[in-house]
Amino acid sequence: MDLPAGEAAALEQVERELRAQGALAESETLPVIGADGAGLRDGRLGISIEGQAVAGLFARTCGLGDAPAGLAHLRGLRRLDLSGNRLAALPETWAGLAHLESLKLDGNQFAAFPAALRGLAGLRELHLDWNRLEAIPGWVEELSELHMISLYANQLAEIPAALGRLRKMHAVSIGHNRLTALPAELWQLGALELLNVAENELTEIAPEIGRLAHLRSLDLGHNRLTAIPETLGELSELTEYLYLSNNRLARVPAALGRLSRLRYLNLTDNLLTELPEELGGLAGLEELRLYNNPLSALPESLGRLARLKELHAMHALLERLPDSLGELSELRVLNLNDNRLAALPASLGGLARLRELDLRNNHLAELPESMSGLRSLAALDLRNNRLVALPAGLGELPGLEKLDLRWNKLAFAPGWMERLKIRGCRVLV
Numbered sequence: 001m002d003l004p005a006g007e008a009a010a011l012e013q014v015e016r017e018l019r020a021q022g023a024l025a026e027s028e029t030l031p032v033i034g035a036d037g038a039g040l041r042d043g044r045l046g047i048s049i050e051g052q053a054v055a056g057l058f059a060r061t062c063g064l065g066d067a068p069a070g071l072a073h074l075r076g077l078r079r080l081d082l083s084g085n086r087l088a089a090l091p092e093t094w095a096g097l098a099h100l101e102s103l104k105l106d107g108n109q110f111a112a113f114p115a116a117l118r119g120l121a122g123l124r125e126l127h128l129d130w131n132r133l134e135a136i137p138g139w140v141e142e143l144s145e146l147h148m149i150s151l152y153a154n155q156l157a158e159i160p161a162a163l164g165r166l167r168k169m170h171a172v173s174i175g176h177n178r179l180t181a182l183p184a185e186l187w188q189l190g191a192l193e194l195l196n197v198a199e200n201e202l203t204e205i206a207p208e209i210g211r212l213a214h215l216r217s218l219d220l221g222h223n224r225l226t227a228i229p230e231t232l233g234e235l236s237e238l239t240e241y242l243y244l245s246n247n248r249l250a251r252v253p254a255a256l257g258r259l260s261r262l263r264y265l266n267l268t269d270n271l272l273t274e275l276p277e278e279l280g281g282l283a284g285l286e287e288l289r290l291y292n293n294p295l296s297a298l299p300e301s302l303g304r305l306a307r308l309k310e311l312h313a314m315h316a317l318l319e320r321l322p323d324s325l326g327e328l329s330e331l332r333v334l335n336l337n338d339n340r341l342a343a344l345p346a347s348l349g350g351l352a353r354l355r356e357l358d359l360r361n362n363h364l365a366e367l368p369e370s371m372s373g374l375r376s377l378a379a380l381d382l383r384n385n386r387l388v389a390l391p392a393g394l395g396e397l398p399g400l401e402k403l404d405l406r407w408n409k410l411a412f413a414p415g416w417m418e419r420l421k422i423r424g425c426r427v428l429v
Contacts, residue, residue, distance in 0.1 A: 004052055006073075011047070011054055013070035018045065023062035033058070037081055048079070060084050061107075072096055083107050083127070095119025106130050106150075113137050121145065129153055129173075141165040152176050152196070161185040175199045175219065187211045198222045198243060210234035221245040221266065233258040239284070245269050257281035268292050268312075280304035291315045291335070303327035314338050314358070326350030337361050337381070349373030360384055360404070367391050375399070383407050395420060404428045 003011065011030070018024040024045060033039075033046035037058035040046050048056035053076025061084035071077065072093035080097075083106040094116040101122055105114075106129040117123070118139050125148045133154040140146075141162035148171040149163075156177040163172070164185025171194040172186075179200040187208035194217040202223040210231025218235070220228070221243035228244060233255025241264035244252070249270040257278030263286045272293040280301025282288075287310040290298075295316040303324025310333040318339035326347025333356045341362040349370025357374070360383035367382075372393025374380075377400055384407040394403070395416025403420065406428050413429060421427050 002052070003049075003054070007053055007076070010070055010073035013073065014057070014068045017066075017068040017070055018059070018062075018064075021062075021064055021066065023059060023064055030057070036079065042084060050076070050078075053077075055079065057081070067091060067094070069093055075099065078102065080104070090114040090116040092116050098122055101125065103127065113140070118142060124148065126150070136160050136163065138162045144168070147171070149173070159183055159186065164188050167191065170194065172196070175222075182206070184208065190214065193217065193237075194240075195219070205229060207231045213237065216240045217242075219243040221247070223247055225249060227251075228253065230255040232256060235259065236261070238262050240264065242266070245289070252276065252279075254278040260284055263287070265289070275299050277301045283307070286310070286330075288312070298322055298325075300324050306330065309333065311335070321345050321348075323347050329353065332356070332376075334358070344368055344371075346370045352376060355379070355399075357381070367394075369393060372396055378402070380404070390414060392416060400425050402426045402428075 015024060015030060019026055030045055030047045032049055035048045035056060037046060037056060040058050042061035045059045045062060047054050054074045055076055056079035058081045060081055064085035064087060067082060067087050067090050069091040072091060076099055077097055078099050079102045080100060081104040083104050085108055087108040088110055097120060099122055100120050102125040103123060104127040106127050108131055110128060110131040110133055113133060113136060122145055123143050124145050126146060127150045129150050129152040131154050133156060138160050145168060146166050147168055150173040152173050153176040156179060159174060159182060161183045164183055168191060169189050170191055173196040175196045176199040179202060191214055192212050193214055195215060196219040198219040199222040202225060205228060207229040209229060212235060214237050215235050216237055217240040218238060225247040230253045238259050239261045242262055243266045245266045245268040247270055249272060254276040258281060260281055261284045262282055263284055265285060266289040268289050269292040272295055277299045279299060282305060284307055285305050286307055288308060290313040292315045296319050298321060300322045302322050305328060307330055308328050309330055312335045314335045314337040316339055318341055323345045325345055328351060331351050331354050334354060335358045337358045337360040339362050341364060346368045348368060351374060353376050354374050355376055355378045357377060358381045360381045362385050364385040364387060369391045371391055374397060377397050379402045381404045383404050387408040388411050403425060417427050
C-alpha cells in the first residue's frame with residue numbers, strides 16, 4: 001500500500017487508537033477491502049483506497065467506546081461505517097472531514113445528535129438507526145447535500161421543520177420512534193423517493209402528502225391512523241410499495257385505485273369491511289396483503305389485477321370469492337385460510353400458474369371440478385373443512401407435491417390418492 005507520508009501517518013494514528021481499544025491486534029494493520037465494505041463480517045475491520053488516499057474505513061461491531069480522533073486527518077475519507085459499537089459522542093475535529101459523503105453509526109449509544117456532524121457540508125448519507133436520540137437539532141438544515149437520513153428506532157417525539165428544508169433529500173426513514181405528528185414542511189421535499197414513518201403514534205396524515213410527486217416507496221404502517229387522504233392517489237410515481245398495515249382504517253379511498261404502477265400493497269390488520277371496486281385500477285400490482293380484516297367479500301374488479309402473483313386474504317370473514325378470481329393468470333400464491341368460505345367459484349380452475357393454495361379452516365363441503373385446471377399447483381391445504389368427497393381431477397395434477405386433507409369427513413379414500421403417493425406426493429388424511 002503506497003500512500004503519501006502524511007496520509008500514511010494519519011492511518012497509523014488511527015490504527016494505534018484501534019489497538020488501544022482492542023479492536024485491532026498489536027501486530028495487525030487495517031486490510032484493504034472493497035470500496036463499500038460489502039461482505040465484511042461484523043467484528044472485522046478494513047479500509048478502501050482510491051488514488052493515494054484512504055477513501056473508506058469500516059469497523060462494525062468492534063467494541064469501540066471512543067471514535068478514533070485520528071480519522072480527522074484522513075482528509076480524503078468519503079465513507080465511514082462504525083455501526084454496532086458503543087459510541088456516544090464524536091470528536092469535534094471530525095467537522096473537518098469535508099469529503100465525507102456516507103456516515104453509518106447505527107446501533108450505538110448516541111442520546112444527542114453529534115455536534116461534529118454540523119461541519120460535514122458534503123455529507124449525502126447519514127445512518128443513526130437504533131440509537132437513543134431524543135431530538136434532531138435545527139442546524140440539520142445546514143447539511144444541505146443530504147440525500148438520505150435514517151433515524152429508525154430512536155426516541156424522537158418530534159421532527160423539526162428544518163428537515164423539510166433539505167431539498168435534495170431522496171430518502172427519510174424515521175420509523176419506530178414516538179412521533180404523534182409530522183411537520184408541514186416535510187411535504188415540501190419534492191425530490192423525496194422513500195418515506196418511512198411506520199411504528200409511530202400518528203393519528204393522521206395531511207392531504208399535502210400528495211405533493212411528493214417523486215415518491216416511490218411509502219410506509220405508514222403500525223400507527224393509529226383512522227383515515228388516509230384521497231390525495232394519496234396523486235402519487236403517480238409510487239411503484240415499489242405502500243404499507244398501510246396495522247392501523248385503524250375502516251375504509252380506504254377509491255383514489256387508491258389510481259396508483260396504476262404500484263407493485264406491493266399491504267392493508268393487513270385494519271378494520272376494513274369492504275374494498276372499493278376502484279382497486280381494480282392497480283394494474284401493476286404483484287402482491288396484495290389483506291389479512292386480519294373483517295372483510296366479507298372481495299371486489300369483482302379483483303380480476304383486473306393482471307400482474308398479481310400473490311394474494312393473501314386469510315383470517316378475514318370472507319363468505320364468497322368473486323367470479324373474476326380466475327382471470328388472475330399470473331397468480332402463484334393464494335392464501336385464504338381461516339375464513340367462512342362455503343363454496344369456491346368454478347373460475348378458480350383458470351389459475352394455471354398457481355403453485356400454492358391454502359384453504360384450511362373454512363366451511364367448504366365440496367370443491368369445483370374445474371380445479372383439475374390447476375396444472376402448476378404444488379401445495380394444496382384443505383385442512384379442517386367439511387369435505388365428504390373430492391373431485392377426481394385432483395389426482396391428475398402433475399406438479400402436486402403436498403395434499404393436506406386432515407380434519408375433514410371424507411366418506412372414503414379414492415384410488416388416485418395412492419397413485420399420488422407412489423409418484424412422491426405427500427398426502428395427509
